[in-house]
Amino acid sequence: MPHVLYNGPTSPFGRMTRVVGLELGIAVEERAIDVYTAEFLDKFNPLRQIPTLQTASGDVLYDSRVICRWFDSVSDRAKLIPVDHQWEVERRWALAIGLMEAGLGRRMEILRPEGEKSPGHIAKLEARIDRAIDQLELEAAALRDAGMRMDAIAAAVALEYTDFRYTRDWRARCPSLETWLAAFGTRPSLQTTRPH
Ligand SMILES: N[C@@H](CCC(=O)N[C@@H](CS)C(=O)NCC(=O)O)C(=O)O
Structure with missing residues (x-):
């Protein structure tokens, strides 16, 4: 099996x-x-x-x-969760997961029937999304240097989920992150799994 x-x-x-x-x-x-x-x-x-x-x-x-x-x-391949820089990788991975959670939460809130959805809750999640992406912009050099690593995969997936369900507007204020994602996103593993 x-x-x-x-x-x-x-x-x-x-x-x-x-x-x-x-x-x-x-x-x-x-x-x-x-x-x-x-x-x-x-x-x-x-x-x-x-x-x-x-x-x-x-x-x-x-x-x-x-x-x-x-x-x-x-796996017998090179580790995606390395021992060196472990806590930096873990923390950035958690940031990316939080970005996914905020994006999913926003989507679920928007899908609720009129009268049940909360504009305040949606605004709170959108502000969280913006802050998380702004932080990733500050860490774009670390993402670039990471190569293929767990935090980089999670950040790429979280950003592309933001593109898919919410907005691509973050690119205007996050040029380093945009450049990194454009290159990282060419990996076949990302191309073949992109949501559509
Ligand atoms: N903490 C979980 C979250 C998974 C999650 O929220 N999955 C969503 C789909 S994106 C789901 O199964 N939603 C159905 C539900 O919660 O009822 C993980 O990281 O796997």
């Missing part, structure tokens, strides 16, 4: 695990599901969220960070 990754076509968390798997040469069978109706997933992941991984030996792993760590631990 192959490793089976329950995923969806637009999940930034799922895409992050896909990119990591591709970069590390780990073969997975990806099953695109509609997580909102996927009752069967509960027996694997009581949170009923994607991504959820069932490994070839039958173990189940979630969430996205755990799956990325597991891929990194079983």
Whole structure:
């Protein structure tokens, strides 16, 4: 049995695990599901969220960070989560995850019926998105120097999710980040997993 990754076509968390798997040469069978109706997933992941991984030996792993760590631990390729600079990588990875969470939260809020959605909550999430991206702009040199590393993958996925669901306007105030992402985004692992 192959490793089976329950995923969806637009999940930034799922895409992050896909990119990591591709970069590390780990073969997975990806099953695109509609997580909102996927009752069967509960027996694997009581949170009923994607991504959820069932490994070839039958173990189940979630969430996205755990799956990325597991891929990194079983691959014989160069580590994406290095021991040196570990805490800087972890902190920037968390920043990128927070950007994904804010983007997803904004999207979910916008999809709520008129009268139930909160403009104040949407504005708060948009301000968080802006601050996170501004911080990544300050760290663009570190991202450039990182090469293929976990924090760089997460930042690229988070920024492209922002493009996909919200706005590309951040480029006007973040030229270094834009330049870095344009180059990093040419990797086949990113090109073949881009949401559409
Ligand atoms: N902390 C989780 C978050 C995953 C997550 O929020 N996934 C979304 C799709 S992008 C989901 O499954 N949403 C369905 C739900 O929460 O009901 C991770 O990093 O994997």
